[in-house]
Amino acid sequence: MEHFDVIVIGGGHAGTEAAHASARMGTKTALITLDQTRIGFLSCNPAVGGLAKGQLVKEIDALGGLMGINTDKTGIQFKRLNASKGPAVRSSRAQCDKKRYAQEMQKTLKITENLTILENEISGLVLEKSKITGVTLKDGTKINTYCVIITSGTFLQAIMHMGEEKTEGGRVGDRSSKDLSADLKNLGFKLRRLKTGTPPRLDKDSIDWAGLESQTGDIKPIPFSFYIKSLPFPVLSQVSCFITHTNEKAHEIIVKNLLRSPMYSGQITGIGPRYCPSIEDKVKRFSDKRSHQLFLEPEGLDVPEIYVNGISTSLPRDVQDEFVHNIKGLERARFLKYGYAVEYDAVDSRQLKRTLESKDIEGLFFAGQVNGTSGYEEAGAQGIIAGINASLKASSLDPFVLERNDGYIGVLIDDLTLIGSDEPYRMFTSRAEYRLLLREDNADQRLSEKAWKIKILNDDKFAIFNRKMDELAKWKKSAAESFFYPTDETNQKLALRNLTAIKDRVSASVMLKRPDIDWNILTELGFDGSQASDEIKEQIEIELKYEGYIHRDLQMLEGVRKSERTEIPNGLKFEDIPGISNEIRLKLNQTRPETLGQASRISGVTPAAVANLMIYIRNQKEISGSRHL
Numbered sequence: 001m002e003h004f005d006v007i008v009i010g011g012g013h014a015g016t017e018a019a020h021a022s023a024r025m026g027t028k029t030a031l032i033t034l035d036q037t038r039i040g041f042l043s044c045n046p047a048v049g050g051l052a053k054g055q056l057v058k059e060i061d062a063l064g065g066l067m068g069i070n071t072d073k074t075g076i077q078f079k080r081l082n083a084s085k086g087p088a089v090r091s092s093r094a095q096c097d098k099k100r101y102a103q104e105m106q107k108t109l110k111i112t113e114n115l116t117i118l119e120n121e122i123s124g125l126v127l128e129k130s131k132i133t134g135v136t137l138k139d140g141t142k143i144n145t146y147c148v149i150i151t152s153g154t155f156l157q158a159i160m161h162m163g164e165e166k167t168e169g170g171r172v173g174d175r176s177s178k179d180l181s182a183d184l185k186n187l188g189f190k191l192r193r194l195k196t197g198t199p200p201r202l203d204k205d206s207i208d209w210a211g212l213e214s215q216t217g218d219i220k221p222i223p224f225s226f227y228i229k230s231l232p233f234p235v236l237s238q239v240s241c242f243i244t245h246t247n248e249k250a251h252e253i254i255v256k257n258l259l260r261s262p263m264y265s266g267q268i269t270g271i272g273p274r275y276c277p278s279i280e281d282k283v284k285r286f287s288d289k290r291s292h293q294l295f296l297e298p299e300g301l302d303v304p305e306i307y308v309n310g311i312s313t314s315l316p317r318d319v320q321d322e323f324v325h326n327i328k329g330l331e332r333a334r335f336l337k338y339g340y341a342v343e344y345d346a347v348d349s350r351q352l353k354r355t356l357e358s359k360d361i362e363g364l365f366f367a368g369q370v371n372g373t374s375g376y377e378e379a380g381a382q383g384i385i386a387g388i389n390a391s392l393k394a395s396s397l398d399p400f401v402l403e404r405n406d407g408y409i410g411v412l413i414d415d416l417t418l419i420g421s422d423e424p425y426r427m428f429t430s431r432a433e434y435r436l437l438l439r440e441d442n443a444d445q446r447l448s449e450k451a452w453k454i455k456i457l458n459d460d461k462f463a464i465f466n467r468k469m470d471e472l473a474k475w476k477k478s479a480a481e482s483f484f485y486p487t488d489e490t491n492q493k494l495a496l497r498n499l500t501a502i503k504d505r506v507s508a509s510v511m512l513k514r515p516d517i518d519w520n521i522l523t524e525l526g527f528d529g530s531q532a533s534d535e536i537k538e539q540i541e542i543e544l545k546y547e548g549y550i551h552r553d554l555q556m557l558e559g560v561r562k563s564e565r566t567e568i569p570n571g572l573k574f575e576d577i578p579g580i581s582n583e584i585r586l587k588l589n590q591t592r593p594e595t596l597g598q599a600s601r602i603s604g605v606t607p608a609a610v611a612n613l614m615i616y617i618r619n620q621k622e623i624s625g626s627r628h629l
């Protein structure tokens with residue numbers, strides 16, 4: 001019988017990262033998926049990154065993963081979101097060429113050593129006692145293995161809905177995976193029904209573009225990958241997206257037909273993502289809004305499909321036709337695909353350890369949408385962690401766990417395994433308590449060395465990281481040792497830019513702390529820094545300008561670490577503590593923890609709540625201490 005050390009079920013965004021990570025660590029790995037030609041397929045919007053999701057992509061890249069570089073190779077519009085806001089919330093997003101994204105991913109996996117790709121359906125798991133020993137294919141064939149990673153996405157018992165029409169399948173053009181779901185239930189896994197939806201795709205030649213507002217990407221796009229420096233960037237030609245809006249007439253049509261939407265008729269019982277509502281939901285929930293903004297996004301350079309971002313729907317075809325044709329620019333639009341919703345089984349992620357291995361079945365891992373998340377980035381992030389840990393387990397090595405302060409990946413997995421989620425979970429910057437430490441620009445500084453130590457990052461990439469760190473140190477030193485003097489010439493140059501004059505000798509580093517001065521102004525004032533790369537300039541500016549806040553976050557982190565044994569006073573009223581949710585207050589009241597360490601381990605009590613509790617206890621101590629004086 002054939003044997004692989006690790007078997008990955010599924011070739012979506014979790015599966016590709018998992019298989020690549022496991023194989024890259026030298027483990028004999030098989031990726032088994034329903035359809036080889038759909039490996040790396042972007043099921044919904046061909047866009048990667050976005051708020052908080054961009055950080056996940058950067059972290060996947062820092063760990064040597066594929067999503068960032070694959071996006072760099074196939075992006076057709078790159079945009080830094082929140083570019084003018086604080087560094088903690090800056091995130092990158094790229095519109096990709098859908099066809100090329102999947103092709104590029106398949107090309108990379110095909111040449112990955114230790115990786116075999118097989119097209120088949122896994123119908124069950126083989127166990128001895130509570131340990132994985134293999135998988136069963138649809139035709140009954142068994143394959144031996146030490147570890148299995150299930151990354152089945154939206155495919156378990158999947159049903160697609162469009163109006164009254166119901167079809168089996170994980171997405172249009174793909175079938176459903178039925179037996180695996182039943183097998184998991186038999187093994188005692190708690191499953192629940194979730195739902196997601198997608199908007200129509202329209203033919204670009206049938207849209208009246210004149211009069212629609214265009215939205216271009218960044219003039220100087222920034223790649224996702226930290227390590228690929230030789231790529232001429234951007235690789236592909238860049239395109240514009242366009243903006244249009246729904247209107248009262250379109251809303252009226254939707255409201256009139258709400259009961260024909262399977263979500264409102266009761267046909268769909270699964271829970272959908274609240275933050276990514278369908279147009280039916282938007283019109284119903286925000287009934288006072290007269291219009292909603294829509295983005296018309298090309299799905300590629302040489303394909304006719306335009307993705308209509310903002311009208312995810314499962315209304316029947318005739319209703320989609322009617323309301324879309326009432327939107328400016330879309331009056332004569334030809335539908336290439338209608339919008340639809342998909343309902344599927346997901347596992348309760350609280351049944352998993354932080355390695356993403358099942359708590360009950362040894363060697364069985366889960367990653368991606370099957371764990372109740374939504375989004376490519378969340379899936380890829382889990383995939384790489386599951387792939388690393390399955391490989392480590394197969395080699396009897398210690399597990400690899402990222403903490404919440406290591407990255408958004410740590411936050412994601414901690415939330416999933418500790419708290420779980422009633423609805424499809426997506427990442428937000430607000431979920432992370434140390435946002436200023438977990439920036440996009442420093443993901444490599446947080447993760448590259450950790451990745452290199454477990455051999456998931458190769459020496460070449462680690463050398464690129466070390467060269468960057470040398471450059472950073474060189475330029476930091478140069479800025480600290482270059483001085484400006486309060487000469488007439490310098491102060492005149494400052495005055496010309498409406499900047500406050502200097503009165504004493506100041507270093508370039510100190511000048512950079514001023515909010516109105518950036519690296520480029522410093523070089524115009526005479527600092528010899530024009531040779532520094534944009535990446536280095538940005539990093540030094542952030543570190544200097546936000547030094548105080550970064551220091552505060554680091555202190556808070558240290559405080560939380562040290563506070564493990566801090567006693568919670570008996571009789572403390574949890575309802576008095578500001579900044580924590582009622583749900584968490586209830587949990588604390590029910591459990592009555594004695595120390596902060598205990599509080600932090602209560603399922604559902606977030607690290608942010610523990611930090612608030614710690615501050616409250618400390619303040620109370622100070623108040624009662626000062627009363628005694």
Ligand SMILES: Cc1cc2nc3c(=O)[nH]c(=O)nc-3n(C[C@H](O)[C@H](O)[C@H](O)COP(=O)(O)OP(=O)(O)OC[C@H]3O[C@@H](n4cnc5c(N)ncnc54)[C@H](O)[C@@H]3O)c2cc1C
Nearest residue numbers: 010011012013014034043044122153154177368369375379
């Ligand atoms: C209709 C639709 C709408 C969506 N809308 C959004 C959205 O608005 N926003 C958003 O962020 N995300 C959306 N998504 C979700 C996004 O596509 C997923 O988050 C992402 O693809 C999840 O990646 P994954 O690797 O977990 O699973 P998938 O990409 O779904 O991949 C699953 C893989 O598992 C394989 N597989 C399943 N069962 C078996 C089996 N038994 N044997 C072998 N192979 C198997 C499949 O062939 C597939 O390759 C949508 C998805 C769909 C289908």
